Amino acid sequence: MLQQLEGSRAVAETVARCRPEVVCAYPISPQTHIIEAIGAMVKDGRLAPCEFINVESEYAAMSVSIGASAAGARTYTATASQGLLFMIEAVYNAAGLGLPVVMTLANRAIGAPINIWNDHSDAMAVRDAGWIQLFAETNQEAADLHVQAFRLAETLSVPVMVCMDGFILTHAVEAVDLIDQAVVDSFLPPYEPRQVLDPDDPVSIGAMVGPEAFEEVRYLAHLRQLDALELIPEVAEEFAALTGRVSGGLLHPYRLEDADTVIVAMGSVLGTIKDAVDARRGAGERVGVLGVTAFRPFPVAAVADALAGARRVIVVEKAFSLGMGGVLATDVATASPASGHDLATVVAGLGGRPITRRDVEGILERSAQGTLPRLSFLNLDDDVVARERARMAASRRSGPFAENVLRDLATGGAHR
Amino acid sequence: MTETRVHFYQVGSFAVGNRLLSDADRTVQASRERTNSLDSGHRACQGCGEALGARYALDAAMRATGGRLVAVNATGCLEVFSTPFPETSWRIAWLHSLFGNAPAVATGVAAALRAKGRDDVRVVGQAGDGGTVDIGFGALSGMFERNDDVLFICYDNEGYMNTGVQRSAATPPTARTATSEAVGVDPGNVFGQGKDLPRIAMAHDIPYVATATVADLHDLERKVERAMTFHGARYLHVLVPCPLGWGAASADTVRLARLAAESGFFPVFEAEHGVVTGVRRIRRRVGVEEYLRPQRRFAHLFSGPGRPDLVARLQALADANVERYGLAPQEE
Numbered sequence: 031m032l033q034q035l036e037g038s039r040a041v042a043e044t045v046a047r048c049r050p051e052v053v054c055a056y057p058i059s060p061q062t063h064i065i066e067a068i069g070a071m072v073k074d075g076r077l078a079p080c081e082f083i084n085v086e087s088e089y090a091a092m093s094v095s096i097g098a099s100a101a102g103a104r105t106y107t108a109t110a111s112q113g114l115l116f117m118i119e120a121v122y123n124a125a126g127l128g129l130p131v132v133m134t135l136a137n138r139a140i141g142a143p144i145n146i147w148n149d150h151s152d153a154m155a156v157r158d159a160g161w162i163q164l165f166a167e168t169n170q171e172a173a174d175l176h177v178q179a180f181r182l183a184e185t186l187s188v189p190v191m192v193c194m195d196g197f198i199l200t201h202a203v204e205a206v207d208l209i210d211q212a213v214v215d216s217f218l219p220p221y222e223p224r225q226v227l228d229p230d231d232p233v234s235i236g237a238m239v240g241p242e243a244f245e246e247v248r249y250l251a252h253l254r255q256l257d258a259l260e261l262i263p264e265v266a267e268e269f270a271a272l273t274g275r276v277s278g279g280l281l282h283p284y285r286l287e288d289a290d291t292v293i294v295a296m297g298s299v300l301g302t303i304k305d306a307v308d309a310r311r312g313a314g315e316r317v318g319v320l321g322v323t324a325f326r327p328f329p330v331a332a333v334a335d336a337l338a339g340a341r342r343v344i345v346v347e348k349a350f351s352l353g354m355g356g357v358l359a360t361d362v363a364t365a366s367p368a369s370g371h372d373l374a375t376v377v378a379g380l381g382g383r384p385i386t387r388r389d390v391e392g393i394l395e396r397s398a399q400g401t402l403p404r405l406s407f408l409n410l411d412d413d414v415v416a417r418e419r420a421r422m423a424a425s426r427r428s429g430p431f432a433e434n435v436l437r438d439l440a441t442g443g444a445h446r
Numbered sequence: 447m448t449e450t451r452v453h454f455y456q457v458g459s460f461a462v463g464n465r466l467l468s469d470a471d472r473t474v475q476a477s478r479e480r481t482n483s484l485d486s487g488h489r490a491c492q493g494c495g496e497a498l499g500a501r502y503a504l505d506a507a508m509r510a511t512g513g514r515l516v517a518v519n520a521t522g523c524l525e526v527f528s529t530p531f532p533e534t535s536w537r538i539a540w541l542h543s544l545f546g547n548a549p550a551v552a553t554g555v556a557a558a559l560r561a562k563g564r565d566d567v568r569v570v571g572q573a574g575d576g577g578t579v580d581i582g583f584g585a586l587s588g589m590f591e592r593n594d595d596v597l598f599i600c601y602d603n604e605g606y607m608n609t610g611v612q613r614s615a616a617t618p619p620t621a622r623t624a625t626s627e628a629v630g631v632d633p634g635n636v637f638g639q640g641k642d643l644p645r646i647a648m649a650h651d652i653p654y655v656a657t658a659t660v661a662d663l664h665d666l667e668r669k670v671e672r673a674m675t676f677h678g679a680r681y682l683h684v685l686v687p688c689p690l691g692w693g694a695a696s697a698d699t700v701r702l703a704r705l706a707a708e709s710g711f712f713p714v715f716e717a718e719h720g721v722v723t724g725v726r727r728i729r730r731r732v733g734v735e736e737y738l739r740p741q742r743r744f745a746h747l748f749s750g751p752g753r754p755d756l757v758a759r760l761q762a763l764a765d766a767n768v769e770r771y772g773l774a775p776q777e778e
Contacts, residue, residue: 051561052554081557085550086588093547093585097518097554100541103561105554123543227516227539227555229567236519236542237529 032207037169037199038063040206041108041134041192044173046077047214048132048180050106052098054083054091058113059146060196061136065108088113092120092131099129100235102226104180107131110196111138114152118159121189125160125251127236128224130183130190132176133161137297137348138196139381143432147382148196149348150296153325154357160251162190162258163326165296167282169194169204174277177214178265184221185261186254193325195298197382213272255327262324280329282321283336285311289318291397292340294333294362295347296322299378299385303346306390317394322358333365342372342397346390346408348379355405372397378408414438473663481508481537483517488535489527493696495686495703496524496601498660500572503599503684506667508538510674511568515539516555520548520573520582523608524601546581548573549589552596560595568674569595575602575616578683579641590650593678597670600643600681603688611691615641618711619763620756621743623691628746637759647681648720654680656716660687661704665726669716685712693742705737710764713771725771734761 035043042064045053053072055065072082081098085091091107098105109117114135124131139145140152153163162182166172172194179190194200225235239247259280266279284304286292293303300321310317320336322329337343343366345359354360356375363373376393379385389408396402417438422428474480483504490497508515519525519542528535529542543551552571559567571589573582578600589596605623606612613626619637622628626635647655653676658666666684673680687694687702694702706712707726711734714726735757738744747753768774 052557054554079561079563081561083553083557083592085553086584086591089547090550090553090585090588093543093550094554094557096543096547097541097551097556098558098561099554100551101516101555101558101562103558105558119544120547127543227541229514229516229539232537232539234529234531234534234536234540234542236525236540237531237534238526239531243531 032205034203035169035206035208036063036201036203037172037194038201039067040169040173040208041176041194042067042071043208044176045106045134046071047209047211048106048177048218049077049104050080051103052081052083052095052105054085054094054105054107056085056088056091056109056113058088058110060138060148060200061108061110061134063200064134064136068106088117089120092117092124095131095133096120096124096127096129099124099131100127100225100227102221102223102228104184104221105131106133108134108136110136111140111146111152115140115155118156121156121161122159124189128187128251128254130180130187130221132179132183133189133191134176135191135193136196136200137193145381146196148198149380149382150193151349153191153193154349154351156191157326157357160188160255161326162188162255162262162324164190164192164278165323165325166192166194166199167298167300167321167323169199169202170206170275171277172199173206174209174269174273174275177209177217178269178278180218181265182258182261186258187224188254188258193297198298207275209273217269217272259324259327259329278323280324280332281336282323284319284321286318286320286336286339289316289339290341291315291317291394292320292337292343293317293390293393294320294322294343294345294358296325296358297348299346299348302385302387303390306387306394309387309391310394315394315398325358328361328365330361330365333362337362337366342374344374344376344393344397344402346376346378346385346393348377350375350377373404374402375405376402376408377406383409413443417443471664481505481513483508483536483538484528485535485537487533489530490523491690491696493689493699494523494527495660495688495699496574496603497527498663498699499601499666499684499686500524502660502663502666503670503682504538504570506670507568507570507597507674510671514567516541516559516567516569518543518548518552518555518569518571520571520577521545522574522577524572524574526608545577547585548577548582549596549598550585552598553589553592553594556595568597571596571598573598573600574608575600575604576606576614578602579615579643583641587646587650590647590652590679590681593652595677595679597673597680597682600683601686602683603686603691605688605691607688607691615639616643618760620747620753620760622746623743633746633753634743644681644683644715644717647683648717650679651720652679652681653677654716654718655683656681657683657685657712657714659685659703659707659712659714661700661707662714662726665714672716691743693745694740698740702737702740705732708732709734709737710768710773711737711760713767713773715771722771725773728768728773728775731775734764
């Protein structure tokens with residue numbers, strides 16, 4: 031039954047139906063509504079048995095999750111941005127120990143300058159941690175991905191991060207069909223750990239591993255990621271058979287047939303891009319979209335297949351590696367290194383800057399004209415940048431540059 | 447009528463020997479009843495106080511819980527020397543995650559057990575002083591504040607011994623470490639810094655806080671057993687001399703732990719719900735110099751003209767402990 035629900039509420043209701051036994055919470059926007067809703071469900075007894083723990087930091091949130099998961103409990107937490115960075119040591123540790131924690135990442139920019147709005151910098155910062163990272167396009171998919179996430183995590187003994195755009199999805203009220211409890215129960219069997227802290231069968235978990243075995247242990251973790259490449263589509267298909275909904279999987283291809291220009295992107299911006307593509311298709315242009323749902327493991331072969339017919343590939347991404355360029359774009363380039371097609375990266379939507387259908391159509395126009403550079407920044411105010419560069423050149427003590435830019439904007443460039 | 451109390455002190459050590467004790471009070475190193483939670487064959491240094499303390503604390507916890515125990519370990523000497531895989535010295539369920547998160551991981555284990563209705567299984571967290579008073583402090587305070595059902599044991603050897611003897615917030619003033627060098631006008635660690643974690647733990651009003659040393663293993667065992675009669679957050683701070691880091695003879699570990707207590711430099715007490723309920727009074731009070739001299743980390747206090755001024759300040763710290771906790775020997 032479709033309901034009008036805030037994205038966070040839809041996720042909270044869905045997570046509750048997955049019957050987590052331990053949920054850790056530390057507030058950080060924009061994920062707070064999720065854990066608030068779960069906390070209320072635990073407190074009023076709707077979600078039981080479940081321990082809801084208000085921890086003192088994100089580092090503790092992931093650490094409590096590690097302990098709970100190692101003791102055999104289905105474990106969930108949520109975070110964003112600085113919170114993810116604060117727990118990063120434990121994020122790596124959960125993956126290294128092979129603990130199937132599920133975490134929602136309400137994607138948000140990373141400071142400085144501090145910014146609470148959406149981009150994908152946080153997810154990119156833990157790209158190599160050993161977590162499966164799935165990006166939701168809509169609130170419906172965000173909710174559905176959590177059910178699949180527990181299944182994937184517990185089957186493979188790998189933690190899973192469900193990434194959903196902060197505010198754009200978490201705070202948007204949309205029609206969502208909440209999954210039935212009975213469907214979840216049939217899809218998600220009780221968690222059977224590969225390793226567990228049990229006084230009746232004591233094991234040591236987390237021993238030191240030296241050079242004689244470290245590479246093999248890490249390689250085994252890599253193989254589990256490769257296993258995930260097989261399992262993610264299977265789980266999505268099984269989910270579709272039960273619910274009739276296409277959620278998850280490795281990729282979301284859209285109008286790729288005969289497309290010679292393909293935009294690759296992740297998350298909620300795909301909706302806008304699809305609208306733009308529909309408009310350009312209407313004008314007779316052969317354009318398509320490739321949505322990447324599984325960012326880690328990265329589906330190299332599937333992306334290569336999907337892009338095989340494309341002459342031009344444009345990666346629109348909400349993050350970049352300073353001093354280098356696109357992050358997703360680098361992976362996309364790896365997926366088809368020999369194709370020779372023109373690969374452009376457009377960094378867009380940083381810190382919550384809107385990406386409109388007009389913007390996307392503009393990107394496609396420049397690409398068609400051959401004027402889209404290999405790396406560009408959407409709607410970058412070159413004048414503001416030039417004026418701050420001039421201030422920095424004019425005076426050693428030019429001051430904090432973020433504040434200078436804001437003052438510059440407020441004074442219409444009059445600030446010296 | 448006047449009563450004369452008889453002291454049965456061994457020569458030199460002033461400890462009561464086994465032969466003078468009842469069977470129940472005797473110290474038995476090896477027995478079939480012992481879990482040997484931390485088994486032999488580990489890689490600890492000769493005379494390691496931490497290995498001794500952990501072995502007795504965990505075996506006592508195993509006895510107190512009928513063997514229903516899970517241990518969570520911070521990174522540090524205890525973790526490194528016990529698990530050179532494929533060998534492990536742990537005969538109990540044991541998890542090591544990170545350096546700074548052992549209290550939170552222990553909280554997670556306890557939460558999982560509670561959610562699963564396993565109220566028969568108890569949780570112990572353990573770390574060295576670095577993992578407790580410094581990098582793990584936030585997580586520990588959070589665990590205390592929530593009153594999570596965890597006994598956390600700090601094996602305090604007063605420095606980062608695993609990384610090569612650096613200063614921690616538990617390093618005493620004047621002690622030489624690799625980052626508080628014995629040079630300059632104020633050699634060694636400075637005065638007026640550091641954390642008194644047992645008192646900080648008490649300020650959380652948790653059910654049980656105690657200190658102990660490896661000089662009195664029965665006292666340590668009794669405190670572990672006492673801790674296990676409570677639910678909620680409990681804290682045990684055990685002084686464990688480190689021959690390597692302290693520059694002391696391996697054979698002197700127990701003697702130094704005893705001198706630390708008998709000088710008042712390390713107060714041995716216990717507290718319930720934030721109130722001191724018992725102290726281990728000093729039997730034969732010694733000056734701090736007797737405790738400090740055998741340790742090379744304090745050698746700069748005694749070489750050449752020495753630094754009687756600094757020794758006097760250390761003595762004042764010990765005197766303050768004796769005063770604060772009422773540790774003075776009982777009137778004869």
